[in-house]
Each structure stands twice: as structure tokens, then as C-alpha cells.
Amino acid sequence: MSCHPLPWEPTVEQLLTSHQWALCRAWARGGRFGLALVGDSWGRERLLRELSRRADAVHVGPGTSVTTLTTGDDRLGRRSAPLNDRADRTALAVAAVDTLDPQVAAAITTVRILASAPDWESIPVALRDSLTVVVGVRRRPVGRPRRIPPGGDDVVTAIVRLLDANSLCSHRLDLGAVACVRAVGLDGAAALDLVARFVVAPRLPAVAESPAPQENTTAPPHTSGTAGGDGTDELTPDQAECESGPPRAPLTAGPGPPPAPPARRTVRRILPGRRGAVARDLRGRPRGVSTYHPESGVAVVPTLVGAAREGRRIPTAADLRSWRRVRRGGRILVVILDRSDSMGGLRARDAAAFAERALRSAVADRCELAVIAARGARAELSLAPTRSLHRAHRTIRDLSCGGGTPLASAFELATDLVRLIGRDVDVRCCILTDGAATVRLTGDDRGSAVEQAERELTTLAQLCTRVEVIPCAHPGMRVRRDQLEWLARAGAVVAE
Structure with a gap:
């Protein structure tokens, strides 16, 4: 059944840039390479449905077994053509590749694969080399590829050199990158730029910023002359006569070392805000x-x-x-925004509207703003404390949905942020979620995801002046009170 978009919703072409849509169109027309869609869940769903329809792809999901891929036998004993053979003639589409069994992922042998995942890290390792091109739906890659100097090599050799320079040594990845460039119809520097942006960059980790150089506040040693004098030695009359004449040039060539800068007085940063502590x-x-x-x-x-x-x-x-x-002491508002798969669509719009109203009210009180996004494997600080309402609106607008709900990680990150700000600041926290914590802390196996989130929220509530939870649900639906009891037990105020 086809799903017609609403009049105000963007089309699939508007979800991507021109280069991204050129890659998707080349894959749909029969390009012999794999395509991975990461980023916004709503955009990924629409794009996967459209591309799989154009390519007449065979769908694979969490219920697919290894025998169905290799021999064609399903769990009921019925025999049909193996999915790998059928996908070789058309394509293979995996809607939620992050939930796919690793053995099933390793059994996929076709070249033309279309997969969707919240991020690159959640894709099974067995399929990463087969998924040559990574397209971020409303998301930019964070890696910075290492370029190679231009040479007289052909495009195939240049692509292999580029992948090897970034420690991506895989024969399957080399073939996929060359097939991608030929399907799009690029050559020379444009082909290398395409491979660097959509093949290499998404596979690289984020580049850490180098710390700022510290100033040298050590004063130069002070040398004084003899006691009671002006710092020069007394000369006898004979020595004074011999030393008469123009002054001699110093023995050292060039000027001496520059003087050390004076020590600066460090002033504690004071946050603005009315009615602060x-x-x-x-x-x-x-x-x-x-x-x-x-x-x-x-x-x-x-x-x-x-x-x-x-x-x-x-x-x-x-x-x-x-x-x-x-x-x-100032005031600061920390907004924790649930951006998991369950908060996609209308829930995400309602949560963004609530957050923007809270931000406007905070700016009127001269508060600083911070936004924490809870999605995927762990939460991230999307907006550091700032007074710019424009930056806050832009950050919330550009946040994509996808993955699980790491509320425990979000509360832990908010606690670290509050402790970093200081004790003389009035900190208020606004949480917009449906109350479903599904992801546990990394490396912590104590308790379930909800128990860990309740423990971290209890610590956060002790440091904040007020922690308010705004439940978000679809129109016509309400979040039950029993789903939010653990938030109230932790010390948060749940809005009606």
C-alpha cells in the first residue's frame, strides 16, 4: 500500500543533497554496490521504501533464517528459491539491519544491498564491507578522511590508494567503490571526492580537537648587582682608561629571547540570569x-x-x-530530548514544540541553555551552554530520531554537566520523553535500563533545583501513569 506524504512534508529528493540523491538513484538503476542509510528514522523509512520499490528488492528482516537465504527452506518446511539467488537478480533490502542476527548477516552474499540503521556503529561487522556507500539522512559525517596527492594514476588505482591511505584495506570495498563511481559517471578528482565523502568519511571516527596551548606564566629570573650599587662593577682608573671608547657589540648574535608574558588573573565565570542563586x-x-x-x-x-x-x-x-x-550565581536550563525510534513522527514534533517554548521562556529570564539528545547507544551533548536562542532552535530542528532510548546515559551526562558548572548556579532540568528507557549504560550490567535510569535521575535531582518531566505521546493517546512512576520516585515532577 502506497503512503502519500502530507502536503507540508518534504519529498524523498528533498531529504538528501544532490550528491546523495545521485548515489541513491544510481543504486536504484542497477549499481553493483551496497548502500547504507543512517540518520533520521522517519527519513530512512521513506527513502528505503522508495528505493526498494524502484529496484524491486527482496526484503529481509529479523525473522529471516540462514536456511531461507541459502537453501530457500523456511521454518514451516516450505521450499522456494533462496533469497540470495533472488536478490542477485534484483536487490536485497534490510529495513532494520541493526536488529539482524550476525549469522544471517554473514550468510548474505549478494552485492546490491540496501540497509537502514540508526548509525554506522550499529551495522553488523559482516556487512560493513558490502555496504560501500553510507548516506546520512539529515546527518553529516564526523570523520575527516586523509586525502592523497594528485598523480597520474587512473581512477581505479587512485581509489585504491585513497582507501589504503585511510587504513581501509578490503577487496570487497575496493570493488564497491569503483562500481559506485562508474554507476554515477564521475572521473578524476570528482570521483575521489565522492569516495572520500561517502565511503571513507562515515567509517572514520570523529576528529578530536587539539587542546589550546597553555601560556607560560613563569617570570624570568631577576639578577641584581652588588649590594648598595647600581648593578655595575667598580673599575680602577687604569681599567677605566683602557675601557674608554665606544661600547663594544654584544657577543651573542641577534636579539635575546622574548620576555615571558605577564601572569593573568583568572576570573571565575559567572552565568547570567534573574532570580539565580x-x-x-x-x-x-x-x-x-x-x-x-x-x-x-x-x-x-x-x-x-x-x-x-x-x-x-x-x-x-x-x-x-x-x-x-x-x-x-545565574541560571541554566538543561533540556533532555528523547530522540529514539519511539519518539519519531508526531511525537518528535510535539517534543520539539515543548522544548522551544521552554527555551523561549528561559531566554526571557536570561538563562543559559543546554540540549542533550538521548538516542542510539548513548546520549550526546548537542548544544553546550549558550544564550543564543537561534542556535538552540537550530539544534533542536536538526536533531534526527533513531535507535534506542539511553535515558540513563542522558541523566549521567546531565549530572556531569551540572557538576562542571558549579554549585552557585540555579540549574533546572526539563525532560521530554515517553518514559521508555531501553538502553543500559556501557560497561554497567547492574540492573535493567529502567533501574539504571532511575538511579542516575535520583543523583541528578539532588543537584538540580527542579527536574520536570513532560510526557510525549501520539494524538489521542496518553502515557499511562505506571509508565512514569519510576521518574516520580527518582525525584522528578511529572507534568499532567
């Missing part, structure tokens, strides 16, 4: 007088008044006073 500070507004403190300086008027009350015109050390200064 009040804390003592050296640069805040004066709110009373205290005894003298060297870091706070001398409050002149209170010092003179205190000396006059004691009958002294000249203040002594006992009369010194300092201002007691306070300032608002």
Missing part, C-alpha cells in the same frame, strides 16, 4: 561590611567611620573593613 563574590554588589580581607580590598568609608567612632583620626589595622559583596 545568591553567592559571595569579589566583584558583586556591596551588601554590608565585614572585617578586612586582603582579596576584597579596603572599604575606605566604613574604615574611616570605624576609626572616628573610636576617637582616632588615623585608622589602625584594627579599623580596616572590607565590603561584603554578593551576586546572582
